[in-house]
Amino acid sequence: MFFIFILYLIAKGLKYNNSNLYIIIKRGKKVKPIDFLNLKYKPKKSDLVCLFRVEPNKVSLKEAAEHIALESSTGTWDEVLTEKDYMKKLGAKVFLIKGKNVKIAYPSSLFEKGNAPNILSSIAGNIFGMKIVKNLRLDDIKIPDEILNSFKGPKYGIKGIRKMMKVYDRPLIGTIIKPKLGLKTKDHAKVAYDAWLGGCDLVKDDENLSSQNFNKFEERLARTLEKADKAEEETGEKKAYLVNVTAETKEMIKRAELVEQLGGKFVMVDVVTEGFGALQTLREADFNMAIHAHRAMHAAFTRNPRHGISMMVLADIVRLIGCDSLHIGTVVGKLEGRLNEISEIDEEIEKKYVKETKIRLEQNWGTIKPVMAVSSGGLHPGHVPFLIKHLGKDLIIQAGGGIHSNPLGTSAGARAMRQAVNATMQNISLKKYSEKHAELKAALDKWVK
Ligand code: CAP
Ligand code: MG
Numbered sequence: 001m002f003f004i005f006i007l008y009l010i011a012k013g014l015k016y017n018n019s020n021l022y023i024i025i026k027r028g029k030k031v032k033p034i035d036f037l038n039l040k041y042k043p044k045k046s047d048l049v050c051l052f053r054v055e056p057n058k059v060s061l062k063e064a065a066e067h068i069a070l071e072s073s074t075g076t077w078d079e080v081l082t083e084k085d086y087m088k089k090l091g092a093k094v095f096l097i098k099g100k101n102v103k104i105a106y107p108s109s110l111f112e113k114g115n116a117p118n119i120l121s122s123i124a125g126n127i128f129g130m131k132i133v134k135n136l137r138l139d140d141i142k143i144p145d146e147i148l149n150s151f152k153g154p155k156y157g158i159k160g161i162r163k164m165m166k167v168y169d170r171p172l173i174g175t176i177i178k179p180k181l182g183l184k185t186k187d188h189a190k191v192a193y194d195a196w197l198g199g200c201d202l203v204k205d206d207e208n209l210s211s212q213n214f215n216k217f218e219e220r221l222a223r224t225l226e227k228a229d230k231a232e233e234e235t236g237e238k239k240a241y242l243v244n245v246t247a248e249t250k251e252m253i254k255r256a257e258l259v260e261q262l263g264g265k266f267v268m269v270d271v272v273t274e275g276f277g278a279l280q281t282l283r284e285a286d287f288n289m290a291i292h293a294h295r296a297m298h299a300a301f302t303r304n305p306r307h308g309i310s311m312m313v314l315a316d317i318v319r320l321i322g323c324d325s326l327h328i329g330t331v332v333g334k335l336e337g338r339l340n341e342i343s344e345i346d347e348e349i350e351k352k353y354v355k356e357t358k359i360r361l362e363q364n365w366g367t368i369k370p371v372m373a374v375s376s377g378g379l380h381p382g383h384v385p386f387l388i389k390h391l392g393k394d395l396i397i398q399a400g401g402g403i404h405s406n407p408l409g410t411s412a413g414a415r416a417m418r419q420a421v422n423a424t425m426q427n428i429s430l431k432k433y434s435e436k437h438a439e440l441k442a443a444l445d446k447w448v449k
Helices: 002-012 061-071 085-090 116-123 157-165 185-198 217-235 249-261 276-284 311-321 339-350 381-391 410-425 430-434 438-447
Strands: 015-018 021-026 029-031 048-056 093-098 101-106 133-142 172-176 202-204 240-244 266-270 290-294 325-327 372-376 395-398
Touching: 048 061, 048 116, 061 093, 061 101, 061 133, 116 276, 116 311, 133 311, 157 290, 157 372, 172 372, 172 410, 185 202, 185 217, 185 410, 202 395, 217 240, 217 249, 249 266, 249 276, 266 276, 276 290, 276 311, 311 325, 311 339, 339 372, 339 381, 372 381, 381 395, 381 410, 381 430, 381 438, 410 430, 410 438, 430 438
Parallel strands: 172 202, 172 395, 202 240, 240 266, 266 290, 290 325, 325 372, 372 395
Antiparallel strands: 015 021, 021 029, 048 101, 048 133, 093 101
């Protein structure tokens, strides 16, 4: 019976798949397929390495891992007769399985250099939908020099932003104009002006404001930049407007051109909804402005710790492509995010070298500049000591509600944030500092019980 079965396979030229063991029979000739699993393999310096957490579905972990490696590199669900010997070196290799953790090395020649969407279509593509995995999480990637050097990275980074804003010794303070949608242009510009006068360094649009009829992009940009100039003259400080240019790619570039013409310091872009290709287009255009990355929609794939792509990976891509500041979370604010994860992301984007941890791979960023971390979402002055303690002073602390809901108004709200930063930098408790600072007192009375 078995003999007849083998004859049948030979006749059909089909594959016999005995779980991990593949034998292809091509017209009677055995062809050794690519080895996607080799626990003795030592990754080369030029390999891109991925750290996955894998929950297999009705198969062994080894089999699931092998299928992740093949589907994300050169293989498919069955061995194909079109495979050639010369492509064997392109196969990804599972080289470590430890608990649910799986490390896979990808030869860098699998990827087109300088093409972020292409890289993600392999290592973060079809694999998340494979029936062979119940859950699959891409925790981190280690990017080799060959790929790093094919991207621009941030134009300004932390040092450049500090130089632009002439603020060297404290976190920068930002606000988001609220209400997030609906204000007419004139009122939008007035809120920005009040926030700058109170002490904000940066004022940004919200993620879902672009060029709606109630507040058109061009007029908003001109009027708000005019207020930034006025605030600079009046305060003697640098003030930046982070205008949201998120739009269809050509339109986004057109809007960024206008920001450059009008002398803006920053543009802001929603990196996930805009798309990584378009983000590269913006960075490649090499405008004079710094790029602020808002991450709206990221939680659709970063939030479930068992499935999807981690914020660490998104942060890697954003640094690689070249944004200058990136939202990484707050721990204490309104949005989900744990301290250990957020502080490790903070290191990943701000340091030149990061070492391996449970959720991160080692990375040497070489000449790619550091990105300034942004904490935003549900923040008020009472949170400032915690943020500086855990994320350091190379930080943009942003508050929308935490400034515009201060009982004394927007300018006072901004002043309260500056007071909280000043107190923390001088190691004075907020409570003590608020005894002589009415704006901070109003904030603490409202939010810190
Ligand atoms: C903050 C914010 C930001 C979020 C984004 C908002 O406003 O403008 O978009 O911080 O989250 O609309 O929620 P508030 P993250 O200060 O009024 O909360 O930084 O985590 O990506
Ligand atoms: Mg927002």
